[in-house]
Amino acid sequence: MMITMNLPEELILEQKEIGPLNNFIYFIGDKRTSEIAVVDPAWDVDFLCREAEKKGYKIVAVLLTHCHPDHIQGFDEMTDRYPVDAYVSVHETDDYGKVPRYNQMNKVDDGGKVMIGGIELTCMHVPGHSPGCQLFIYKNACIAGDAIFIDGCGRADLPGSNPKQMYHSLYDVILKLPDDLILFPGHNYGSTPYATLGDQKQTNPYLQADSEEDFLVQRMGFML
Numbered sequence: 001m002m003i004t005m006n007l008p009e010e011l012i013l014e015q016k017e018i019g020p021l022n023n024f025i026y027f028i029g030d031k032r033t034s035e036i037a038v039v040d041p042a043w044d045v046d047f048l049c050r051e052a053e054k055k056g057y058k059i060v061a062v063l064l065t066h067c068h069p070d071h072i073q074g075f076d077e078m079t080d081r082y083p084v085d086a087y088v089s090v091h092e093t094d095d096y097g098k099v100p101r102y103n104q105m106n107k108v109d110d111g112g113k114v115m116i117g118g119i120e121l122t123c124m125h126v127p128g129h130s131p132g133c134q135l136f137i138y139k140n141a142c143i144a145g146d147a148i149f150i151d152g153c154g155r156a157d158l159p160g161s162n163p164k165q166m167y168h169s170l171y172d173v174i175l176k177l178p179d180d181l182i183l184f185p186g187h188n189y190g191s192t193p194y195a196t197l198g199d200q201k202q203t204n205p206y207l208q209a210d211s212e213e214d215f216l217v218q219r220m221g222f223m224l
Contacts, residue, residue, distance in 0.1 A: 008139045012036055015193060019043030021070050022188040026143050030117025037061035037116045039143055042073040049081060061116055062086040065145025065186060066130040068097045075100045087114050092132025095160025126173055128166025129154030143184045148174055150190025153206040156220055163220045167212050
């Protein structure tokens with residue numbers, strides 16, 4: 001899916017819905033060089049490779065928002081076909097799913113940078129759904145993985161999840177980002193495939209808790 005919102009003219013950003021869990025896989029890169037990264041390759045690597053080749057894109061990296069199985073199911077096949085650098089958060093663990101074992105895996109920390117052509121992505125650590133969930137941000141575009149959905153957020157009841165960390169990632173990190181930031185989630189679980197953070201402040205119930213306790217009890221069903 002081509003993105004129709006007001007993104008930087010130099011940015012390639014394409015959203016692909018694939019698989020039984022409505023995963024969004026992304027191409028992100030530089031229009032000036034046609035270099036792209038594939039974000040969270042899963043479910044149909046043949047399709048992703050055909051799409052990249054059809055557009056004349058050169059796959060130069062693989063980015064992982066986190067390592068739950070539905071987001072890395074195609075990692076090995078993708079990196080067999082394109083033995084490029086891959087990037088995962090240094091905080092990600094094997095608590096649920098597995099961090100791929102790959103000799104060109106780079107572990108990035110909060111604030112780390114990844115270059116795709118002339119596009120410099122910033123990695124932002126947002127634990128809660130998993131220990132190493134991260135955002136990839138370029139100007140007003142944010143690939144959010146399962147940290148935040150449109151009118152929702154990722155589960156925090158899985159092994160390695162932490163609802164208190166989820167609260168702080170949403171309220172102390174994401175909510176402090178600019179209102180015009182466009183959020184591109186890891187799944188098509190909302191009424192629209194993407195939305196601005198400003199819009200989500202108005203409609204997303206997980207961003208409207210009065211306190212950490214309210215979020216944990218009323219939003220996440222957590223027993224204090």
